């Protein structure tokens with residue numbers, strides 16, 4: 001597959017065939033994903049391969065509270081879990097929200113989960129003194145996580161980069177035996193997609209790229 005084709009068709013698979021994902025395939029995926037960049041080339045990643053049904057179920061349980069709030073905020077027309085505009089929902093409203101099964105069931109159904117963790121003692125969080133949520137620290141782990149999904153697509157596999165379980169990170173740390181300085185960046189669900197989506201919904205370049213300044217003219221397709 002051409003690289004641009006891979007990039008344009010790497011969708012979030014949430015339904016899988018029962019085909020297992022063997023260690024040899026996982027090894028190939030990680031052996032290519034490891035060429036991702038990280039700040040100072042510190043490569044603070046650790047990957048935990050999860051196939052035990054009890055562990056998968058515990059990850060699904062960990063995702064539940066975040067998924068509930070996510071669904072409640074979407075239903076209320078909010079941008080879920082954003083750190084700029086506080087939610088107007090009460091805890092009671094959140095507690096009453098139904099959780100879409102697609103936000104929890106793939107952890108149980110996927111043949112394998114990859115908990116992608118990162119050693120915070122080697123991550124350069126350059127924005128840590130700014131008065132906003134940290135963002136640059138994630139840049140030392142998410143390129144690696146996305147490389148895993150691109151490599152998986154190259155193997156005919158698919159999955160979803162998920163973060164819902166991370167709101168219960170202490171539970172995951174206990175479940176997986178993580179040392180305290182290890183954060184969970186994502187739990188990737190992985191398997192053979194039940195079907196292929198090829199038309200991803202994304203904004204056009206003109207909607208997000210401008211010349212020279214935020215309010216500059218849009219970068220347009222050359223004619």
Ligand SMILES: Cc1cc2nc3c(=O)[nH]c(=O)nc-3n(C[C@H](O)[C@H](O)[C@H](O)COP(=O)(O)O)c2cc1C
Nearest residue numbers: 010011012013102103160161162163164165200201
């Ligand atoms: C940082 C991040 C966190 C995400 N967390 C979740 C998640 O917890 N659960 C989930 O089902 N999908 C999650 N997704 C997947 C997005 O929902 C998905 O990328 C988006 O809806 C686009 O879907 P598509 O790639 O199939 O077009 C996450 C994606 C990113 C990049």
